[in-house]
Amino acid sequence: MIPTYPHYNKQAISELCLNKPLVNELIALKPVSWFNPERQPAEQALAVVGLTADDVDAASRRLARFANYFQAAFPETVSSQGLLESPLQAIPAMQRTLNRQYQQTLTGQLWIKLDNQLPISGSIKARGGIYEVLQHAEKLALKAGLLQRTDDYAKLHSESFKTFFSQYSIAVGSTGNLGLSIGMISAKLGFNTSVHMSADARQWKKDKLREQGVTVVEYESDYSVAVAQGREQAKGDPYCHFVDDEHSIQLFLGYAVAGLRLKTQLEQQKIKVDRNHPLFVYLPCGVGGGPGGVAFGLKLAFGDAVHCIFAEPTHSPCMLLGVYSGLHERISVQDIGLDNITTADGLAVGRASGFVGRTMSPMLDGFYTLSDNDMLTLLGQLNEQEHIQLEPSALAGMPGPWRVIQDNDYLQRLGLSPERLANAHHLVWATGGGMVPEKEMQQYLAQAAALASEE
Numbered sequence: 001m002i003p004t005y006p007h008y009n010k011q012a013i014s015e016l017c018l019n020k021p022l023v024n025e026l027i028a029l030k031p032v033s034w035f036n037p038e039r040q041p042a043e044q045a046l047a048v049v050g051l052t053a054d055d056v057d058a059a060s061r062r063l064a065r066f067a068n069y070f071q072a073a074f075p076e077t078v079s080s081q082g083l084l085e086s087p088l089q090a091i092p093a094m095q096r097t098l099n100r101q102y103q104q105t106l107t108g109q110l111w112i113k114l115d116n117q118l119p120i121s122g123s124i125k126a127r128g129g130i131y132e133v134l135q136h137a138e139k140l141a142l143k144a145g146l147l148q149r150t151d152d153y154a155k156l157h158s159e160s161f162k163t164f165f166s167q168y169s170i171a172v173g174s175t176g177n178l179g180l181s182i183g184m185i186s187a188k189l190g191f192n193t194s195v196h197m198s199a200d201a202r203q204w205k206k207d208k209l210r211e212q213g214v215t216v217v218e219y220e221s222d223y224s225v226a227v228a229q230g231r232e233q234a235k236g237d238p239y240c241h242f243v244d245d246e247h248s249i250q251l252f253l254g255y256a257v258a259g260l261r262l263k264t265q266l267e268q269q270k271i272k273v274d275r276n277h278p279l280f281v282y283l284p285c286g287v288g289g290g291p292g293g294v295a296f297g298l299k300l301a302f303g304d305a306v307h308c309i310f311a312e313p314t315h316s317p318c319m320l321l322g323v324y325s326g327l328h329e330r331i332s333v334q335d336i337g338l339d340n341i342t343t344a345d346g347l348a349v350g351r352a353s354g355f356v357g358r359t360m361s362p363m364l365d366g367f368y369t370l371s372d373n374d375m376l377t378l379l380g381q382l383n384e385q386e387h388i389q390l391e392p393s394a395l396a397g398m399p400g401p402w403r404v405i406q407d408n409d410y411l412q413r414l415g416l417s418p419e420r421l422a423n424a425h426h427l428v429w430a431t432g433g434g435m436v437p438e439k440e441m442q443q444y445l446a447q448a449a450a451l452a453s454e455e
């Protein structure tokens with residue numbers, strides 16, 4: 001069944017605005033920051049998620065079992081021994097540029113996590129999306145007696161396994177990048193794959209999937225409808241697995257593996273994280289599964305020393321709206337009159353995952369919104385200062401550190417003194433852009449240049 005949600009008339013929205021004044025700012029498309037007064041200590045918040053470090057550990061071990069498969073099926077993963085991970089680096093030139101632009105000096109260090117460089121699909125979706133397909137494939141093969149956990153999984157890259165998996169299908173609804181990740185891995189394994197794409201998905205993503213033999217179903221409407229339709233079509237078919245971006249535990253666990261991996265990377269870089277050396281992480285948020293899963297992994301790895309903040313476009317602030325109002329998936333940005341149209345296509349989601357909003361919000365420090373023009377401007381600046389090219393969504397985390405240092409109430413409440421902030425690392429999670437065709441990238445850069453010359 002396609003879920004039905006409450007309808008809000010004018011009066012209901014006026015009442016909401018009275019009780020929750022920040023909604024007025026969202027309606028006016030103003031960039032806002034909101035630091036969560038209900039943030040809880042990590043231990044307490046983690047206890048109610050219903051998932052544990054053991055679950056994330058199991059996901060991590062599953063990915064390790066597939067390392068040989070990756071090396072066989074995707075030669076670009078040989079150099080990392082079949083591990084799909086992205087690099088981490090400091091971006092001091094960008095930090096200087098933004099210190100000037102925002103007229104406030106960030107005393108800690110600005111770093112970036114380059115998920116745009118993740119193999120296979122060039123976005124954060126390579127974490128959750130690929131993991132869920134592997135989990136499903138492994139389950140089918142184990143059940144059929146074709147595979148044992150101790151086998152060399154390179155054998156999955158063979159005609160006989162492709163024939164086996166071709167009896168099954170995988171479906172997903174997506175604004176683009178999730179479809180791309182699921183499509184690439186499922187088609188490679190041999191599954192029949194359908195991707196239900198929302199109207200905002202980029203043409204090149206659809207083309208790329210069709211090249212891999214994936215069935216792309218296009219919708220005139222937005223992401224929520226594409227997901228609902230995909231879910232509905234898959235339901236009647238016992239051979240079809242629907243990857244449910246709004247509810248999937250497997251996706252969430254795939255993302256969460258990032259937490260411990262980041263811990264190892266930071267240790268390798270000799271970066272300390274503890275109460276006196278806080279780590280701030282800025283995560284672009286669409287439906288919430290990606291940033292939610294990563295934040296869950298980070299909380300397991302760093303506890304109270306990590307501060308997670310979600311970033312959304314002013315036209316699609318679904319998670320901020322859902323958490324702030326307490327209505328979660330029962331309210332959409334369209335309900336407050338927003339259009340959910342943004343150049344940040346990975347974030348063009350009007351209704352957040354209730355699962356993520358409810359379980360993760362006690363672990364989150366805050367939420368903020370920024371305009372499309374800000375994302376494009378930052379895209380140009382990062383290219384100029386650091387020679388890093390991202391898609392617009394992936395820039396959403398960039399202004400986060402300055403939003404943090406501008407909010408004295410929040411800093412005081414969490415005991416984030418100037419001494420502690422001076423030791424902080426601010427990590428912007430760059431969620432995608434690795435697959436953007438050169439021509440599209442040039443268009444983004446031209447848009448950024450046009451904005452820069454307007455000033």
Ligand SMILES: *Cc1c(COP(=O)(O)O)cnc(C)c1O
Nearest residue numbers: 177286287288289290346431432
């Ligand atoms: C999907 C996506 C996100 C957000 O992930 P959600 O799970 O939808 O919240 C952020 N950035 C990019 C580039 C994405 O593709």
